[in-house]
Amino acid sequence: MGCTASSSKPPPGPVSLKHFDVQRVVGKGGFGKVQAVIKKGDPEQKWLAMKVMDKEEILKRDRVAEVFRERNFLVMLRHERLCNSYYAFQDAKRLYLVMDLALGGDMRYQLEHTADKRPFSESRVRWYTAQLAVALDYIHSKRVLHRDIKPDNILMDDKGWVKLSDFGISGILDKDGWCAAKSGTKGYAAPELYTPTHRHGAPSDYFSLAVTVHEFLTMSRPFSESDMRQNAARMNEAPPGEPAPVMRLKVESGYDAKKMPVAVSPACVAFLKQMLSLRESERPTFEQMKGHAWFAAQEAPNRLDALSWEDIVAGRGKAEFVPDITRMNANPDADIQEFFQGKEEVARLRVPSPEEQARFAAYDFDYTKDEHVLLQSADFDFKQNLTVFDITKNPDAARDLDAQESLAPTSQGGG
DSSP, X not given: OOOOOOOSOOOSSSOOGGGEEEEEEEEEOSSEEEEEEEETTOTTOOEEEEEEEEHHHHHHXXXXXXXXXXXXXXXXXXXTTBOOEEEEEEOSSEEEEEEEOXXXXXXXXXXXXXXXXXXXXXXXXXXXXXXXXXXXXXXXXXXXXXXXXXXXXEEEOXXXXXXXXXXXXXXXXXXXXXXXXXXXXXXXSOGGGGSTTOOBOHHHHHHHHXXXXXXXXXXXXXXXXXHHHHHHHHHHHSOTTOOOOOOOOGGGGTOOTTSOOOOOOHHHHHHHHHHTOSSGGGSOOHHHHHTSGGGSOOOTTTOOOOOOHHHHHHTOSOOSOOOXXXXXXXXXXXXXXXXXXXXXXHHHSOOOOHHXXXXXXXXXXXXXXXXXXXXOGGGOOHHHHSOOOOTTTOGGGOSTTSOOSXXXXXXXXXX
């Protein structure tokens, strides 16, 4: 897993694989692998992530629209709390997407590899929550709905800050702030996605964020997917004005997946109960969230200082936990497998037909040459550029059907 300096001049012509020095494999993606790279000629020697995707696999699984969906959202969006994209290019067999590298890995890995096998501290979780709320407020302002908030899609950088990633099943909000296509992950999706209309908006992202926050605090989701379906059905059948069913959260009883006590403040419990309301109109907006008592100074048992939203937006402050970037914060098998099988893997891939290649024709993007005034969702007709994903019509295209009902406890150690 060694590293090589990148001091050579980049070759002339459009950006291609020849413009990058590969440092190491850092993980596996849905259609290939993710590599750490340095762009040749970069005076800062900045490490970037290169997502390598096999065209053959994308075509086989009929995921061309999903790949373009992520690419287009990443072109449109740019924010410190997102994994921003810089280049998209291709060769005969593969697509390449170059973006910010998060050497801390994803938050699923971090949660399952805490040093003492315990959940994250409340202060640490509160800090992550604020960063993710800022990221969501930004994408919502662009009329983008993430629709897949979970630990797997939250990455940690080398300084311990978090970034939102994976826009493969994200959606565009209509002029009234709604989206109707049903996509998400079981156990994280908001109850309104289980209603007949599937109509949902920004509150659904905040619901999924709250599920993730609960998991960070207890290593367990607040309730099962089957409970969610049942209560969503009850709420849908309830007469207008009737209070929504109240679901008791595991965090309320100081409980986590390993039956260890979790010291969570009453303000935190109150925040989660609001965010996890079964009725979306009862969940706080971003501005209401900022004023919640959980982000103010806390007394015992946790004695937290007031959180500065200005510092969060500006990226100021020191993380409570900083990952060890000298080791791989991901599945260590990926680098070994690629070392021995990389060239053989490329050789066996089929070159798509001209008709199939035409489906990838508009994929390329160069942030340094293309317009720096990023596309605004209001001016970009995604319906003309993307196939809208609806899991009721294409179950294989959705990620919610593959998720497990509960999290399996990890037996691995680590930092």
